[in-house]
Amino acid sequence: MSRYAYVNSAFVPHRAASVHIEDRGFQFGDAVYEVWSVRDGHLLDEQGHFERLYRSLDQLDIRFERSQSAMQVTIHELLRRNRIREGLVYLQISRGVAPRDHAFPATNTPPTIVLTAKRFSFSAAGRRAEQGVRVITHEDERWDRCDIKSVNLLANVLAKQAAREEGAYEAWLVDKAGLVTEGSSTTAWIVNADGALVTRPLDNHILHGITRKTVVAVANAMSIPLIERAFTPAEAKSAREAFITSASSFVMPVVQIDDKMIGNGAPGSLSLSLRDEYLRAQ
Template identity: 50%
Template sequence: MSEIAYVNGNYAPIAEARVSILDRGFLFADGVYEVAAVIGGRLIDNGAHLARLERSLRELRIDSPLPMARIADVEAEIVARNGMDEGLVYLQITRGAAADRDFGFPADVAPSLVAFAQKKNITGSPAAETGVKVLTVPDLRWARRDIKSTALLAQVLAKQAAVEGGCQEAWMVDQDGFVTEGSSSTAFILTETNVLITRPNSTAILPGCTRNAVQLIAKRQGLDVEERRFSVAEACAAKEAFLTSASNLVLPVVSIDGRRIGDGAPGDTSRLLRRLYIEWATNAAGAG
């Protein structure tokens, strides 16, 4: 079966999918995106992702080419046409393609919407058993990190630094020495007194959909959850650490900058929250 993509109203094999070279997403990163997980052939927590998409569009003053309910239909159709049981659906909306390359917003240009699927073993990821290693890097991104913009060069450089350092993820650090978030994930630590810590939402970080769901699950388990900044030193001294994202769910972090976290193996709380999230995601509560 050919991989099928969606481009502005049409479904086509991904090798034939095309957008204009004048599209402002290509020229200016003038667009936003979302990534939703698919488990058991169903989109997970997709209502939260579409709400965040709508907010990102509003912040950049880009009109949605379709109502959110129709975008959800496109995502579901992409899942069906690709025969996907587990993986990710990526969608992107840009301001569109104007006749000329100019920085100002063009008039009378239709926004562009593309979507495609990527098969991935999410629930059975080997990294859930081994844990992942994290490298810290300076946070070089623009000031509006709460918008899920397609401008991801700083994250690309951070991820590459992690790879070259023998790690699987980078945690970005602000000028005051506090962790903001991962290059493609939210950062959590668990203190020795069993308090779960993550940075509060602001323009400094992306409001993570998986982050929010995991916090709710943790609170239902009786865990104290505190939203505050934490330093790299505090993270390295934590009882446990883990990351959350739509593409990885919950993954334990076993080392930061070469320093072992806890006993250097996935912790009990990280494992529990991953299991409970998957249970939540695979029943009616997580489908969206």
């Protein structure tokens, strides 16, 4: 656990960090968040995560005046205080503290800022990638603005728990049309019979993954064909390869979906190459 957290304008002992009971993030989930991986002391895909953060704030009309450069200084000071060179940084910004009312509070209500940092073993994630992971399919019960990285994650939590109860690493969410949207906390990908990458296009029904964005750039540099379209669970189960992407798993091969092995049941060569190239690009 981190020794220090950052709440609003103060670095405080992690065990003593707290927010007011009428904070709108606690009362309504009226907040956004971001997560950065930290490797060798620097933030991976740093700019992309900041751009998504400020877009999410704008979409929810949360008035946050602190600049990106100021936030970068605060984040790196938090990492220094916690002596973290390899880990994860979590940032949450809510609409602030106000008497409980569904409508927005007064415009001069200051937002609440919470930052935490923890160590994370990417070597363990690398060993997991060598074996590959299993995912299950699960009904997508989320709201229609999944492109906003809000803290409204109850449906994601329930899907992740369903996966864990079945001994799986992740749940791929399936919409009412029978198409895979994304994982409970990851982006879903397959490799078709022609060796092309297939992943759902960016819209309001999926989070605009920052790792996804970098993997697309890496694939283009490697001259790997990319098709942005939705796919069914049946298509995924018959794919040549499958994998997921996220800030903490990077590129993680999927070797089983529900009870169906993918390919020969081992991590695919293209998935592993993309993982290597992604890390090399950082």
